[in-house]
Amino acid sequence: MTTLQAMSQLAHSVFRVVMPGRWCGRGMLLLPAADGVIDGAPGIGFLLISFWATLDTTHADLCIYTYMNLKRYHLPYLEEVKARRHVCFAEQLRSANRAITKLYTEHLGDCDIGIAQLSLLIRLYYFGEVTMSRLAKNLETDRTTLARNVQLLERSGHVEVVSGEDGRKRLVRLTDLGFASLKKAVPRWLNAQADLDARLGGDQWEALFKGLRVLAQLDPTSSGRDADSPDSESRRDAKRP
Structure with missing residues (x-):
């Protein structure tokens, strides 16, 4: 096991114990890249991302990775019709x-x-x-x-x-x-x-x-x-x- 993997597992364990009812990760391993960039997102440190995710209850049923992607994707037409259920x-x-x-x-x-x-x-x-x-x-x-x-x-x-x-x-x-x-x-x-x-x-x-x-x-x-x-x-x- 690499040092980064060990740190990731430790971080998940800590936050699941401290705030189990508001944890979004569900034990999922999110491994930061060595250069501090996580899947193309600006690197702000794994521990900081984990702590921030535990405080967010807007998407409490989603894992951190899914939450990040929700904030990243954007299609103009889908934004225009998102309030209309029946379009297809x-x-x-x-x-x-x-x-x-x-x-x-x-x-x-x-x-x-x-x-x-x-x-x-x-x-x-x-x-x-x-x-x-x-x-x-x-x-x-x-x-x-x-x-x-x-x-x-x-x-x-x-x-x-x-x-x-x-x-x-x-x-x-x-x-x-x-x-x-x-x-x-x-x-x-x-x-x-x-x-x-x-x-x-x-x-x-x-x-x-x-x-x-x-x-x-x-x-x-x-x-x-x-x-x-x-x-x-x-x-x-x-x-x-």
């Missing part, structure tokens, strides 16, 4: 998603599927049999995430994956158990929709729904969803002379 759009969407998921989960109750699985099963109800690529495109998700969800539903018996007619494509389809779960969940899902609509009000519901679709279209990979919906072929056939 992505953060607000995550918060909203958590709240909405909780609401739907509460309405689904003892159903054996969640809201994400329900959306997938609804697509399979419409498609009948569908490839993973087309299902991922319609759900506006990536194939890796979809494959993981399909695998879980396959294990639970809600869906099955079969070979296509040519033997090359893999098709996903609903099982009897999947349909039974869908049949039980849909009325509760509708109640969740009605609950949310009542809380928001019709105008806000419509505005938010349209706004969310605009945001979803920011991802170019989701732009073909409407054209790839289960009834798109029948709509195209109806338009033909």
Whole structure:
């Protein structure tokens, strides 16, 4: 052990005994550099810093090193908006998603599927049999995430994956158990929709729904969803002379 390390340990021990209730360091070793400079800060001596830290109760839950850094960093924009809690759009969407998921989960109750699985099963109800690529495109998700969800539903018996007619494509389809779960969940899902609509009000519901679709279209990979919906072929056939 070097002389500086020994002095540091001694200083921490002394101040933890003398003022244990106001000690911020929590036994953390802060080793001063030989030239009297601590991590870029002007050197005023280790013992002086330790004594000063014990007298400061503003950040009593922080160690000395963290306290020093709090005083050092500065970004103009973050200083301007520090009094405003909600400034990040992505953060607000995550918060909203958590709240909405909780609401739907509460309405689904003892159903054996969640809201994400329900959306997938609804697509399979419409498609009948569908490839993973087309299902991922319609759900506006990536194939890796979809494959993981399909695998879980396959294990639970809600869906099955079969070979296509040519033997090359893999098709996903609903099982009897999947349909039974869908049949039980849909009325509760509708109640969740009605609950949310009542809380928001019709105008806000419509505005938010349209706004969310605009945001979803920011991802170019989701732009073909409407054209790839289960009834798109029948709509195209109806338009033909």
